[in-house]
Amino acid sequence: MTYKTVLLVLDANQHEADLTAAADLCAAANAHLSVFLVKVAPPQFGDYTALSVAWLDIRAAEIEQLDKAIEASRTTLKDLGISSDVAGEYIETAWDDDLVGERARYADVTLIGTSMDPSLRTRAIEGALFYSARPVLLATNRQSVTLLPKRILLAWNSSFESTRAAREALDMMRNAESVNVVLVDPTAASRRNGGEPGADVATYLSRHGIHVTVDRLPSAGRRVEEILNQHALDTAADLIVMGAYGRSRLREKVFGGVTKAMIEAPIVPVLMVR
Known part of the structure; x- marks a missing residue:
């Protein structure tokens, strides 16, 4: 299988190192990089009537953080000059694996970096494996990941x-x-x-x-x-x-x-x- 589209799933909280590593991978393999930034919404427990305003403020701030991460990623990839697109989603925990799987169906491989929140990372991997019929490529901190292994x-x-x-x-x-x-x-x-x-x-x-x-x-x-x-x-x-x-x-x-x-x-x- 020749990989022409790589889906990179990123944690909106910490993504810069994974983004540049994925850009290097795609540049070497002449592949398109499709970036999907994820921000998981905080859970709502019990009666939030008294805390509804504070809870909504938190969500608004996190959505703004996601928007900034999307724009920053687009700027970085534009400066690097590689073929790319960037999207993001503010989602509930119950749906993040399904959404990753849906996105992964339109890529040749899903790349998972090293800096994601552990629980989000696991759900993203399982979402791509179980709901996309596509492979998953796991990066490590020990060595660079490549689509052209020797x-x-x-x-x-x-x-x-x-x-x-x-x-x-x-x-x-x-x-x-x-x-x-x-x-x-x-x-x-x-x-x-x-x-x-x-x-x-x-x-x-x-x-x-x-x-x-x-x-x-x-x-x-x-x-x-x-x-x-x-x-x-x-x-x-x-x-x-x-x-x-x-x-x-x-x-x-x-x-x-x-x-x-x-x-x-x-x-x-x-x-x-x-």
Whole structure:
């Protein structure tokens, strides 16, 4: 997939660093940057009759802050000279994931920066993953995010989600210098990994002109996300490509899981596909 439109979701409270990083990413990839600034309205509890004026004043001030953030972002991007558009929305918490998902349907990938409020960041990621049928690209503080990675780690477990991730990243992998297909504790099974785990996906990718190295790694009591992150560092990967939410969101939130862990603490940039 060649990415021509990147949706950047921003927290209106803190967005400058993410905006300039996204502009650099799009300039390098010759892509259009579509910026969506979000300001979440404060909740209203109980009887606000006595506090209605103060509550409305707060909302008015926050809407003004959002408008200023939109104008500042437009000015920054105009000065940088990249193809872009900027919009914003003052929304209730209950609707922010739906709205992000709706916006994401008209982009090739949704970029999530590093400076968002944690709860807004999680809802934005889930909104794009569950309501847009588009991938999500997670930035990190450790290294710059790019649409032109030289070294890619593909997390593979033969699931529908990892299959979609591999298909989504074909162009990236074709243009990369190295691709490591990583399987953690794989078992040989004809209906899943085949007699030689990783061989089937390696053959598939090779037909697209992608040369891969298959790494079968033991967990040795460690969590899968720890192994993926460490191997990404060991191979100097610019990007981890992985499927997201192979089990339900509820199970991930209650019991934890690889998707949840990678969302919360990515070591290198991650491209997630559901």
